[in-house]
Amino acid sequence: MPALPTPLADTLPLPAGPADIRLIVTDMDGTLLDDAKRIPGELWPALAELRRRGVLFSPASGRQYATLARQFARVAEGMVFIAENGTYVVRDGVELSSDPMDGSVAAELVRTVRRLAADGVDVGTVVCGKRAAYVERTDEAFLAEVRRYYVEHRIVADATAVEDDVIKVALFDFGSAERSTAPALAGFAGTHQVVVSGEHWVDVMNRTANKGAALRGLQRALGITPAQTMVFGDHLNDLEMLDAAHWSFAMANAHPEVVRRARHLAPSNNDNGVLRTISRVLGL
Known part of the structure; x- marks a missing residue:
């Protein structure tokens, strides 16, 4: 089993106090995936530990639900997929919400x-x-x-x-x-x-559809607050999602507007920034 990611240096700015994180939501391309579109191998043991702690991990992507379900097939049970930029949210094959166009x-x-x-x-x-x-x-x-x-x-x-x-x-x-x-x-x-x-x-x-609207609906359904939510993103379709979480992170490679909008900065997608940040904040 691969080792969990090495924690970040103490210079990374993070909120003070203990972290009561119940929900982690991450964009895929340019965020969790590196530039070669690879899921980091360290993700799988990290997900097992998050599940043991009762923390829900949710991919939020412009990608199709079927694509996300295949990528996470080994751990898909119980996972919420925020697909198609928030227009289609599915858990265990059951639609939680959608926002069809005319x-x-x-x-x-x-x-x-x-x-x-x-x-x-x-x-x-x-x-x-x-x-x-x-x-x-x-x-x-x-x-x-x-x-x-x-x-x-x-x-x-x-x-x-x-x-x-x-x-x-x-x-x-x-x-x-x-x-x-x-x-x-x-x-x-x-x-x-x-x-x-x-x-x-x-x-x-x-106009009513975005990752942030989908995330807020999920928070309401699960009884999870923005203060208990951690979010990662890199591009303009992640902006509303960042607004829905107190622990909002722009990747170091993010669009300048995303960096301005997020509360914190994570290392780049090619530096395993999502997992390194989760590891430090939650002490994995």
């Missing part, structure tokens, strides 16, 4: 991206349903990116006619999502959330 909005997003692509932007749409993700692009470069985050995906002739509860529409831009695709979606920002969730990804969801 199908007409999803269809208009697909048509908007088709026009962007026709104008020369190298972008593709992923229509995210509860059962699967649906794509029209069939080139291997795009599908390789889709497979990273959407284990259950289907190629369809017309993504405007998906028969599923659509909970999010994700756009993958091979260039800079923040500079090209996101501004082109400004017309949706008045009624929906348009969130840059990574260097190449933009997610569009209901």
Whole structure:
């Protein structure tokens, strides 16, 4: 069994007093995972110890529920998955909450991206349903990116006619999502959330849907307070989630706005920052 992470140096600023942590929520890409998209091997013994102490560990990601469930299959029992940027929350295969979009909005997003692509932007749409993700692009470069985050995906002739509860529409831009695709979606920002969730990804969801809303609902359901919650994030889709926890940590590699919003700073994702911070705060 691998050793638990080495504690951080005493210079890491942390809140004073004992830590009564009941819930730990972490983003995946750029946060728990390193840049090679690997789960740290030290996570598994740490999760066993957290479970023994009665601390719930919850991944919160833009990734699909099916993808998260597969990644954590060995420890999935009892774990809460905050999937699709908070639009779909599941525990032991049972939906705890969801926030489906109007199908007409999803269809208009697909048509908007088709026009962007026709104008020369190298972008593709992923229509995210509860059962699967649906794509029209069939080139291997795009599908390789889709497979990273959407284990259950289907190629369809017309993504405007998906028969599923659509909970999010994700756009993958091979260039800079923040500079090209996101501004082109400004017309949706008045009624929906348009969130840059990574260097190449933009997610569009209901205005009421985000990781923070999902986390607050989970806290209410479990009777856990923000003071008993620890959260880790690195990108703009993590901001509301950070607001829902007293123990909020931005990764050292985080977007500048995330660093400003979080109460504390953790080492980078490539320095095992999530587990090193948990180890120190909880004395693993």
